[in-house]
Structure formats: C-alpha cells, structure tokens
Amino acid sequence: MSQLSAPEPFEAHPDTSNRSELRKHLRRLRQSLTEQQQTAAADNLARNLLAMAELHRARHIAVYLPNDGEIDPHPYMAFARRRGVHFYLPVLHPIHRGRMVFSPYRDESTLTTNRFGIPEPEFHKGLRRPAWALDAVLLPLVGFDLSGGRLGMGGGFYDRTFAFSRRHARLAPRLIGIAHDRQQVSRLPVEPWDVPLHAVVTEKACYRI
Template sequence: MSQFIDSHPSESDLPPVPRHELRKQLRQRRRKLSPREQEQASASLALNLLKNSDLQRARHIAIYLPNDGEIDPHPYMAMAHRKGVHFYLPVLHPIHPGKLVFSPYYDGVELTANRFGIPEPAFSKGLRRPAWSLDAVLFPLVGFDENGGRLGMGGGFYDRTFAFSRLRPRLAPKLIGLAHDFQKVKTLPIEPWDVPLHSVVTDRKVYRVK
C-alpha cells in the first residue's frame, strides 16, 4: 500500500470548523495531490474495492467521473469490467429536479456537460436505469468519519435520489462512499436527511459503517 499520504495532516490535525470551511479545507487538500499521488491512490482504491464484500455480486454499479481532486475509480472499473460488471453515470433528472437517474457508461459513449459543467450521458428513457435497480453506487465524498457521518458537495442529489432506502433498505443498492484516506475526520454530524452508507472505501482501507 502506498505511503505517500503520510505527508498530509491526519484527521487529528484538523481543528473543529464549520461544515462549509471544512469542505473548503478538504477540497484544497485533495487538489494539491500530484498526478503521481492520484495515480497511486486510485490503484490502491481499486484493490480495496475488489476486496469489498458489498461488491462481490454486484453487476450493475453507478460510478462517477472524478474532478476537483476526487479519487479516481477508473482503475477499479477496468478490472471489474473484465468480470462482466456494467457501469452507469448519474444524470440530472429532467422531470424531477434535484434527483438523479443513471445511464450506461462505456468506452465511446457521448457525454455532454450539464448545468454544473459535469459531463453526463444523454437522458434516454430506453437506456436509463432507476436508482432502485442498481446493485451498488460508488460516489465521491468530501469528508467522512468512521460512524457514517459524511460531507458532500452540498447539493443533496444522492440523498434525495436514494431517500427510499431508509424505508425499504432491502431494495436499496449498496451505497459506498469513496475518498482519499486523509479526508477522514474525527466526527461529522449525521443529519436527518442523510441516507446511511454501507461503507467508505479509501486508498488505505474499507471502513464499515455500523
């Protein structure tokens, strides 16, 4: 496992700060990673995802295109694709504002920037996959703790899309947050609208959420 991450402060070095300031600090920290550090982190993440029991039988997995220093899931995708896994990207729902639907992601698929400037496949009724029909969802975190507290970009898209999982957990896909290990902090409040995670996977380990 790569040791480059030791050059960054640990969660114990972070003073208590408001959520918006913590979000800013953690985003700045991951943007400072060099291409080589990002490459090493992504390779280690891939190995930890392959060992994650929540993904062993998953065949339909939602993924994301990394930006802003987010850890890159593409090395994992390349390995899992050889095992017959199909991947999907989130698409802003044109009818239900604030929610996501998922479209197939593969080499050569045409992508267009949405209103946030994030590339996504075209919305297609024939190809879209609703949230409940996925086996697992891998999405980026800005910060997290070991008790399931998490910090995202603040849009709430995943929480609204997977709100049904609180009432019907058996029908919900495995929700797995991805992050660099240094994005772990001591504690984050769990808000009433937060959809519970099954685990958080980093370049160093898998954190099971109790």
C-alpha cells in the first residue's frame, strides 16, 4: 500500500484533545474544494472503487447522499449498477433510536427528509435490509487514519449499527470509508465504541487496513 500524500499530523490541528475542533477543521478542508475539484475527485474515486477486488462480488452495497463537501459516490454507482449491484441508503430506525436500517435506493426513489435534514427513502418494512445482510458499506467520514480510525459527524449512528461486527466479524459487511485524500490525518483520537474500517478509498488511493 503506497501513501500518495503525506497526512497532516494530528498535532497540527487546532485542538489535539478535542474531537469537535478536529471535526470542524477537516470539514472546512473538504468544503473548500471547488465544484470542478469535486467532480474530478468523484470520477477518480469511482475508478478506485471499481478496481477493488473486495467489491467485485458484492451485490448489496450501502451508500450515502453527499452533502457538506463529502465526496460523491454517484459516478461509481452508475458503473456498478451495470454489474448488477443493488444500492441502499441508511434510514433512521423508527423504534431503535440511534440505529439505522437500509432501504433500496434507485434514481427514481422517493426521498423524504429526516429530523436531521438528510434525505432518505421511505421506511418500507418489507424492503429494508438489516446491516448484517449487506455485502459492503461505503461510509461517509470527516477524518481517517491508516489504522482504521474513522471520525464521523458525531452522532454515532454507524458505530451503534455495526457494533455487532466486533463480536461477529464473519457476519460483518466490508466497512469501507470513502473520503477526499485531504481528510487523512496521521492519528485519530479513538474511543472504545468506535468501529474500525476495513479500508478507506479516496480519489488518490485505496488504503487497506
């Protein structure tokens, strides 16, 4: 595994002891990208994901809708659908608070806005897919390191939803973070409940953990 760009040292961030300040700093980095840079990054991300052997046999993959400067998985999805891949979006569980299930996502899917202002498919009981039934999950993230650490938006939804992967690793889907390469740091502050990633894919490289 080659590292194409030197990660920004964690010590250079505004507050080394505060995940919230680190999160703000990294969000500003990705928000500073121009539309042209975002488009180029999404296309390069698609090429790197399509080249991943771990995804060649995956048929049920969870994704996300980009906002806040996140890298866009749609170019990858357009190619992967031709391979017969089915995509799913996270939906806030109406009963188990703080957890998610996954509903089918197609271009014509009807989306509604959840309480966080994020579009999601309708909660169809018969169509939803539990976390353990996915082949892979493309997770959004704010920051990552090469030990599998992931810094999210702070809600803990993915960590709670995939906590079972620590106890039943064989049942766990491949957890693959996708991000801009500039979101890499040399070391993240890790909490006991953080679920580690199997890999991170950016517009520049595939970092296998």
